[in-house]
Amino acid sequence: MAINLATKYSDKIAEVFTKSSFIRGKVSNAYDLTGVKTLKIYTPITVSEVDYKRSGDNRYGEGTEMQDTVQEMTMTQDKAFKLTIDKGNNVDQMNIKAAGRMLQLQLREQSTPAADKYAFKKFAMYAGKIMTVNSKPTKSNIVSTIFDMGQAMDDALVPEDNRYLYMTAEMYKLVCTSDEFIAIDKLGEKSISRGECGDIDNFRIVKVPAGYLPDNCFMLATYKQSVIMPYKIQDTKIHQDPPGISGNLIEGRHYYDAFVIGAKAMGVVALVLASEKQAAPTVSISSHKVTPTSSGAEKIMYTLDGSDPRYSDSAQVVTGEITTESGQMIRAVAFGANGKFTSDVAYATDSD
Template identity: 35%
Template sequence: MATINLATKYEKKLDERFKQSSLTDAYAGKSYSFEGVNAIKIWTIDQVPITDYNRNASASRFGTINELGDTVQTLVMTQDKAYTFAIDAGNAGEQFNIKHCNAVLKQVWDEQVVPEVDRYRFSTWSNGAGIVTAGAALTKDTVIEALLTGHAAMSNKRVPKGKARVTFISETLAIQTKLATNLQNNEKYTTGAILNGQIGVINGSPIVAVPDDLLPAGVSFLIKYKGSTVDPMKRKVLRVQTHPLGFDADIGEGRYIHDSFVLGQKINGLYVYGATASVTATPTIEIASGGQVTLTSSGATKIYYTLDGTNPKNSDTVQTYDSGSKPNAPAGTVVKAYAETTSKLNSGVAETVSAG
């Protein structure tokens, strides 16, 4: 029997991986500039006490005059990333010149950098949230109420409504949202949102579906007020070095400097709903007569607090709670606290004012 040697060949078109545009860029905070510096300081003025006007006072009838104080939040960039590769001229010539340095630089950016930056931002936003709720897995019967409850919690903290907010929801929970019992009789939703592959709008803000692995483990959804964070992409370099000294090759070089920060006065512009087993319980603050402070959070590894009203998640004055040496908060002191546990999402921030 004759032997037939069938021909094979390498195709001249690369098989690229799936890629997705950034899910966070449109909702990233860009109100502050890091141009020319690695760190910035942001001032916040202290709140001014409101009192009754005294028509009979011999001095200031508006109350006691004190110098207006302030606090400072320092944002220091930490994420300086890079990648590189070589395409040898000999190898390229013997592979139909199928690899092009410019195209590969862009492909690495789209396939690897974009999701990495999104994942970093979602982690920073979620762990920096001021309001964190832990609960059972959501279903089509409970998801809409949970979303509305989250928006209401933010509204109760005076967070602006509407398009300034966005709801990021996991792809898994998006299924339950599309099937939500509350929406099945809404013809506009079922024919428009579902058939067009959109999640829709809730409380005037868009709902954006996010691959499960981009959100921190256990997080079902995150509601964000756009201006609650600072998310600089300070430098983006995609560069080709053509046959540099010592190489008969094209060298691709990529570098990007970025970071993400939650503004101390806007932590309640971030609301997270996560599985009970994946979320650290928000601390309970108890202040005894005399001002002694007791902080508790079931299962927490550490509890952090401030006594000056600043956000303990990023304040320069934050302290670690020690039950053997409890702090004292005189009357009028604003106590804030949050808890963390290894491999779990940080808790929300608890707040109370000491009665002394």
């Protein structure tokens, strides 16, 4: 592509309006993947309480060895870029392509948005709760919908602090001009005069540009300790006059990923269009046999140890008929094709 040289009236390059990451700083840093590609998280499985017996040998009930579920997270995003700034072109453009400035521009316009969009998609696809609506929220129902998302977290005992609600400017406008919001005099006045909403139902609202959230995902709520976005490599370099180039060579590499912590998955709630969510698998056991199905699914994962197949290391892909044992539970989840959101988890217990 040709480089447009500056004229006597042009003294700078027009920059696209960009912002720093909307996610970094709002995710957990409790897990460190430095030096490893894969992280395993072990979550102990507790047991239900029973009535104490005042006689006999098993007064506290039958002893059960403490088990755990394992979630394996493997880094997958290894991205890079390479730019050259010819010394002659830089001079002709009045030295406005300073290498350091161009590196910052590359990070702000390309690297950071790409990582954020990837993370939002992962969080939405693996949200502990994917709520659906039949149509886009409106000014009349968006606030009550936000409270429904908060209720889902409350019912799961998710802590009330460090909750974030990501939404586009379109949804933000609906919130700030809704009847419920404006009815609160001080908050309504602030929202109209300054374009601010602040907190709603313990959520700190984070407005993101259109196109950052996955298509047909209207809002995404996260609890800080439920999500991680580890970076193993954040490497950028500026080479001055390297062999073969009269000028600067800019290189960068980013090795990262984003995950929902299975044990805290209910701290992630997505609001999506109902027609874009994959149907939950049918799970019906007969004579110790079951074949989970979900029309149009890209793949179906299942477990037989009671763990959630979205996050469990023991999850397997359904390839045919599955054999179960009496009293054993099968749990299955369907992953949709063409960007459809993950189904609810279906389950059944072998009662034969």
